[in-house]
Amino acid sequence: MKSFIAAASILLSGFALLAEAHITFRYPCPRRGPFAECPQGDANLIDYNIRSPVGTHDSIVSPICKWSSSFAGVRPVFTAGQTVSAVMDIGAYHKGGSCQWTISYDNGQTWVVFQDQLKTCMADAGTSVNYNLPFTIPANAPSGPAIINLLWNNNEGNRELYSSCSDVVIQGTNGGTFSGLAPLIANYGPSSPLIKELAVSGGDYGQAYFAARKSITITVPKQTSAKRRSLNRPN
Template sequence: MKSFISVAVFALSSLALLSEAHISFRYPCPRRAPYSECPQPKDNEWNLVDYDVQSPLGTYNSISDPICKHSSSFAGIRPTFQAGQTVATKMDVDVNHRGGTCQWALSYDNGKTWVVIQDQFRDCLAQAPAGSTYTVNVKIPASAPSGAAILNWIWNNNEGNRELYSSCADVVIQGSNGGSLSGVAPVFANYGPGSPFIPEAAVSGGDWGKQYFDARQPITVTVPAQKIKRQTAPIY
């Protein structure tokens, strides 16, 4: 009975979340998300559920949360993506803020370093209806090495408070056994006083921060080769 009640509360809370927040991943699951299809907490972990998973991490003058919000997720199976695969990610959308600029990035060191793998400038999520689950295709680079990784969606909105959104999902990449991934480091704009400031596009003559994205720094991450192990159910 206890587990049934917990699951019911979990599902109802995830529905309530939609009416109070903005945007996050729904698939792959963001860390400690309250969605019923995501890894669920143990009986002693319910206080760790993030019912505010769709909210921004900060504004141009304040930081409320780290980039991934949480250092880990609940125990459960990670989704496995092949290098070169196009993943139909799902975004849970409350308010789209007339779109904005999205960056998708991978990290193999729990968020210490990131490599941008895909961009959509200016109009990202602009067509996503309010209160919807919206699909965005994201391609995993063919050169992505194998390993446990974080797929992160990073978004600066066009309209409203000058905010930064980020949604981290733990995944497994299957590619080459060892290797490197090159690209650019992401911009974390509107994220505290020391970050780049991107104004509202509608009141700034269309300024969406192009100069900051053009100036992103090249980065290469190297993932060592590992002994091959049979693993049928990767876990968080």
């Protein structure tokens, strides 16, 4: 009985943390997400604080993806050129902010921005809601396992960086290069660029920093026949 009560207390405290935090993917599922529709594993490894920022301008709280891997399970399959309606789980919307949609084919070592929504991203979301936020997979995206990541710098409140990483499979061209911009990683430790709170910055949401992002090109190897078949049966 005592062990049951202890386990229940841990579970409830986890949901309390989730309720107090701010924003995350709900779909596609974030790594180690606590949501019922997400792949599940060891209960002790579920991230009940998944809405929390990965850092502030004062400190780095966790790596960009928080976790180096997720639980085993089926990955969503997205086709190059497809528009996906992401579902954001929002505890506090901070009057919106700046979104950078990024993709990685090397487990988060290299990121390429493929879509932006600066200043107004989720500005009409409200609080304690599930919010639809569409993104479009680039038409020339190569095939393979990938991570889709949403980076978000909030307009109001502490100077924070939020990051939601989801493991997916892309079906597109068989190998090749893919180009875009390297993401701006701001408000992520004292050595990162500082984007000030919008209300006290005279409307400056970091325009100069976003404009200075550098071009980046990655090369994705061709998939073998066996690998292509496995992408049709993701696990």
